[in-house]
Amino acid sequence: MGLTSNKVLVLAIAIAVVLFIGTVWLWPRLARTNWRAVSGRVGLLLFTQVALFACVGLAANQAFGFYASWADLFGQETDQGIVVDHSANGSTGGPLQVVSTSDVPGVKATRPETGGQVQKVDIVGRKSHIATPAYVYLPPEYFQPQYRTRTFPVAVVMTGYPGTARALVAKLQYPSTAQGLAKDGRAQPMILVMLRPTVAPPRDTECVDVPGGPQAETFFAKDLPEAVLGHYRAGKRPESWGVIGDSTGGYCAIKLAMHHPNVYAAAAGLSPYYKAPIDPTTGDLFHGDDRLRNRADLFWLLKHEKAPDTSLLVTSSKVGEHNYDATMKFIQQVQATNLTRISSIILGSGGHNFNTWRREVPPALQWLGGRLTDH
Template sequence: MGLTSRTTVYAMVALAALSVALLVWLWPRLAKPGLWQVLGRLCAIGVTQVTIVAAFACGVNSSYQFFGSWGELFGDVDTAPVGVTQAADQNGDGSVNGISSVHGSLVQPAGNEQLSRVSGLPKGPAAAVGRVESVKIIGKRTGVVDPAFVYLPPQYFQKAYHRMRFPVIVALSGYPGSIFNLAQHLRVSQTAGELQGKGQMQPTIMVMIRPTIAPPRDTECVDVPGGPQTETFLAKDLPEAVRSVYRAGHDASAWGVMGYSSGASCALQLTMRDPHAYTTAAALSPDYKVKDDPTTGNLFGSGPGRQARVDGHDLMWRLAHLPAPQVSVLVANSKHGEKGYAQTQAFIRAVKAPMRVASILPENGSHNFPTWVREMPAALKWMNAQLTFPQDVVPRHHPRRTTEADGRPGPGHSPLRAEGTPSRPAATTRR
């Protein structure tokens, strides 16, 4: 029985009910005085409580997919094959579930068990409604294998756009979180599809992934000394893998990252620490400093370099002591109902040029999915205004228009538009 299956949930509920029934039946026999009777009562109460809590935990996990398997729950995670270096397609024209994957590809097809439970996904021809693929991202540097959902917009499959590279938004879950939460409860792909269908967002690839690469440990998007290299995986391995298979933008200006809760903190960390990976971040209810706690363990190691690593992951410290990166970030926090509002205000005040900051500051809201779902459309439209538009892929029969020696469009260059398509959708107001 799988950890997230309904069979497991029903079995745990039945076991909890049986434990309660046995407790009621045995209690008169255990009510007599004596040491063994006292120990029996304690054991009966303990077993009953454990089974009830286990049944409740299985039900919650089945709904929110915090852990996808028994292996993940106990820390037994998949690892990448040794020596994976080959990309699936040199020009990034692949579609993982539509074309047989190449051996050694950094993106491999994955099972659709979680994806099949997500409601509201596009149904119909991919060229009309887009498609969501269930894949595994393989980190060439880190050896990490992480599940992901990839939303490809309808234009990705249309002939008019067949030479276009699309902007990418990476959506990160909180901890322990899962890609199921991003698709089902945050409605990442559904919201993006609706906005793109209304012309309020340019065609964009959405990559839904969890930053918890070594479950059950929370690594907080940190390269742990001697441990999981989460930052390297998300900042280097993930973009490289996606570009190797999909027609995704080459330049960091086409890449943004967003998240909720600890995933929001991660989005800010990735963008401010490495603007060559992501130039735009949207953070829904973030923290601004990474700290050790019982779920993280020691994230920064020991010795003389520890304090430097701690400071490097304190965003307020970075704003006060380091040059501001040339990035754009959006932060969201509710004035009433969330504890991070004062920190968010302090962060906004601390930002200085060339870094830019925008905010979503509703009067009321809680640290939960209903609040983040309300903020999602505004966050995605804001990110749409920051990311570069589809970039021309190297044509086969026509010379490529460039202004830089490396063969990429230079600053201010307008990418070649698909015939009969606008150069950009209707502008949205920056919040």
């Protein structure tokens, strides 16, 4: 049974309930002061607490999509290979390979022409040599005959750390949200490329080109657009490309647009931070390279380098988010540049979690779509 299986959660709850009942039932018999009775009480309490923590952890993982599998949880993820595409067109080459296709969750349609399609893909970076899985949402218009020569704008969507790409589809509901916005005329049809910023798991690279290590920024700035353009009818100009993410993905999104305005014309950061952290999950990202360290600090970038010609959206909440003060400071500094354009979503309250981001995804996608073209 998989880590995210409902059966695992139900089994954990059942075990916790049995241990709780057993503790209540056996406690009077273990009321003595000899070592066996004391050991019995300690054992019952310990196992019951562990079972309760397991239930909470499994439920939280299902709600927030931190880990996709047992291997992912224990840092033994092996999903790095490239699956050969045996699709109808017989294509077997290229940096992007389609593994499987499915309907859009939450959309009642049986054909891609009416409901769109979600494709699971494997991507290999030709420059970075990074291999990572992703999900691609194609809107219904992509399959309709009248749009067969049209190119579509692309939004790269990133999770937080550690995150799972599947959570962007099932939990944050990006495809169904994008489909609904386009259907209502509030946003244009877009291709969504959904993946985690953790392209060298389990390490958190913060979308940095680590000296002697994973070239994560190169992957997102060069390899990923190249792979998508080689496989889909996507717009080739920067005005057709945007990037959006939450938490770590939000930081990466804003940084990529600021570092590479010739690639991404717009970026939306949901609950982002503005400087790459150094902690046990990241390791040494910079290896003494002060320029690399400085450029990973977006406040330093605004102060010391020419402001990029790009559009940014940042979000926070007055109560519940730790990035509120930093976000307000970032907005002020961007406004002072008179070149980079800045927008914001500031909620009255909302924590650093999926519930908050679900409130921000629809207006953020609408904002992003309004700044991209299909050419």
